[in-house]
Amino acid sequence: MLKMRKTTIKGVAAAAGVSVTTVSDALSGKGRLPDATREKVQAIANQLGYRPSAIARGLRGSGIGLVGICIAPAGGGGVLTDVSYWAAIVTHASQAFLSDGHAAVLLPHDVGLLETLHIPLDGVIVVDPLERDPVLTFFEDRNIRCLTIGRDVSKTESIWVDDDTATGVRRLIEATISPGTKLAFLRVGPIKSYVTDAISGARSWAADGGGTLSIHQCAGLESEHVAHTVREAVHEGATAILTQNDRLALRVRDVLQAMGRDVPGDVRLLSAADAMELGQGPVGISAARPHPARLAEMAAAKLLDMIRGQPDVASTMSPMEVSIRESAPLL
Amino acid sequence: MLKMRKTTIKGVAAAAGVSVTTVSDALSGKGRLPDATREKVQAIANQLGYRPSAIARGLRGSGIGLVGICIAPAGGGGVLTDVSYWAAIVTHASQAFLSDGHAAVLLPHDVGLLETLHIPLDGVIVVDPLERDPVLTFFEDRNIRCLTIGRDVSKTESIWVDDDTATGVRRLIEATISPGTKLAFLRVGPIKSYVTDAISGARSWAADGGGTLSIHQCAGLESEHVAHTVREAVHEGATAILTQNDRLALRVRDVLQAMGRDVPGDVRLLSAADAMELGQGPVGISAARPHPARLAEMAAAKLLDMIRGQPDVASTMSPMEVSIRESAPLL
């Protein structure tokens, strides 16, 4: 394999017997050149396999069309993101960027790793920021335009796109839980905005005379932790359980079954976040339906607006529909 | 918001009353400077929020640590990649890159779109290249190091990583199909290397006296097309069907059921590519198990080796295990 150095604009200029200016103009269609020159230069550039260096271009201009998607990796348990949620966001966002001539870089949701990278980003989408997320500070420090999917409740001036979980959850409860019921909210893991929202939706239902609400923190997704929390809730008289997300809901369903409680006969079960798995199994679980794909597209579009310098980019709530299943049928 | 231009190395030099050389040296730890100067410069750089421009850096050196993952988007039907396969490859490859200080850019498997992008890539992983894939030519033309997951059978000099589908499929057949059986291979869509391999695995089984093999091309994944092809195969006397992949296998199972044929009683059913869904339902489908995660990690590691300039990077086959389920139990 010939290890020759890449042909640069200088090489083309020399080969064509013209100046670099002429080459640049000929290839970009600018300047005033007769067609003859233009074609000659193009032919030679072509023949030499000349490709302008994106880096050199970027040095002069503003950026090279890169946007980041900052998201915790998908997979197993723990704080990892659910695979289909992850895939929906990543595919839809990157497609949206692509059709605008930008390319998406996958970034870790981790400042330590981010610091090892040195990438010229035009902007970044941060997915599910935590409260006072250091990742947001990281990008702010570097003056990189940032938009979040899900909100960092502690930052008021930031721009986000989010499911309207509060309203969605309230509608879900109203549709399936009879007034006066004792409802237990089960949460787990770090605080994300949708959890806060789900709670405030449930609170507003309770405050408006829907019923009473108690909140329980699960130590983890392992069966024993979930069982402990469920027992606690049931012992306090709860006859309806609302979980933070799909995975927790599935565990709760199993735990209730193991305890011999009928769903929905003894306890009605709801999830604040829908997922395909909730529709499977003998007792499907009712849930509010998030729209990762739609959020990703909206986020990408807005971020591109910001990059183009539009001044009036605003945050947006996306309305949620509800999926009614066996675990909590319509009243 | 203050719209000041980014602080550059010149700004720091001016503020510190030293030359740019000194700033560069102080921050990078090179050159010979007394600690006093070093610290002073660092303090000022810090205070000014100075971040060296990755682009400028890249201009001088070789690259900015970007690698591409070129893969057809995941989702619905058509030529799109299966979601879990897609996610496994993208997460594992990008994680591997990340831990080496590189970041992954998601690229479309589409020359038209690639041409609109101008990104300085150190290398790229092309997932499931088609035969004589123009995408490979695209990267070759641009002198970008390229490694494929799955092979382009027409390019012999390229470097790849792949499941050993031929051996896996042959083992699968040997374990579940009795000698002398008429086996029908059903394929669909564009030719990818794993299909060629699956066929050659089946061929070698047939050639060594295992049984007879016929190959059928399905016009599409829609029920009517699948039904047509299955009818054809069964009419020719096939009592075992091997499908190209999981989705086709699922359709075939439904079609057989609709035709009133018992699986595995009347017809044994196999898939050349396993997926989670094959384990679900009353009649799980036996299959050879690909390892997208492992392939992605191997591919990333090898590509990084190539980028580092290692001369002896070789292609690798990854052995496949088989999943035995109800549709074709062990003999």
Add this chain to the structure above:
DNA sequence: ACTTCAAGAAGAAACGTTTCTTCATGACAG
């Protein structure tokens, strides 16, 4: 007191583009 040397720091080239400015030429009008 004169050379030699090392430390500290600055200068300047190079990386590959784009773009603003300038220059030369010839045509045309006065």
Add this chain to the structure above:
DNA sequence: CTGTCATGAAGAAACGTTTCTTCTTGAAGT
């Protein structure tokens, strides 16, 4: 014959780094 203009093309600056080279200074060795 001279001044104006348009055309075609080259020159050079700028983008922000890194790194190789050079320069200055003071200290040490003879």
